[in-house]
Amino acid sequence: xxxxxxxxxxxxxxxxxxxxxxxxxxxxxxxxxxxxxxxxxxxxxxxxxxxxxxxxxxxxxxxxxxxxxxxxxxxxxxxxxxxxxxxxxxxxxxxxxxxxxxxxxxxxxxxxxxxxxxxxxxxxxxxxxxxxxxxxxxxxxxx
Ligand code: FES
Ligand code: FES
Numbered sequence: 001x002x003x004x005x006x007x008x009x010x011x012x013x014x015x016x017x018x019x020x021x022x023x024x025x026x027x028x029x030x031x032x033x034x035x036x037x038x039x040x041x042x043x044x045x046x047x048x049x050x051x052x053x054x055x056x057x058x059x060x061x062x063x064x065x066x067x068x069x070x071x072x073x074x075x076x077x078x079x080x081x082x083x084x085x086x087x088x089x090x091x092x093x094x095x096x097x098x099x100x101x102x103x104x105x106x107x108x109x110x111x112x113x114x115x116x117x118x119x120x121x122x123x124x125x126x127x128x129x130x131x132x133x134x135x136x137x138x139x140x141x142x143x
Contacts, residue, residue, distance in 0.1 A: 001018050006069070019062065021059055022049070022058040022065075023061075034074035035047055045118030047104060052070055074104075086109050086135045093134055095124065101122075105128060109132045
């Protein structure tokens, strides 16, 4: 089947089997390997992307359901070579250990107070929380 969607601001048209997940298509067809595959069952949050501005686990979304949607992956968060403030805060506060959970964690954190559905296997939550608080303090002081 043919689908059209926007990925990181670019219009994309694909011919895909309807049983494939958004996660598979982003990684395998579009090469966006910042979308991580962890559990594949909707439990870890590693595959989180923004779908029309909302964080969703792409391993549970069949690609036909993304028809017409605007998808943002970690590859699309920096603008003009400048990191998004949340990416910057994670770097400055050291909110990263192995980095596997980081793309999904950062994308979720751009929209939520503290991402609750995102697991970090390195148990690095303290610095992740510090990074999110720092971003909130510096970019959204009134929030
Ligand atoms: S890989 Fe999708 S939630 Fe774990
Ligand atoms: S930094 Fe390793 S899983 Fe989170």
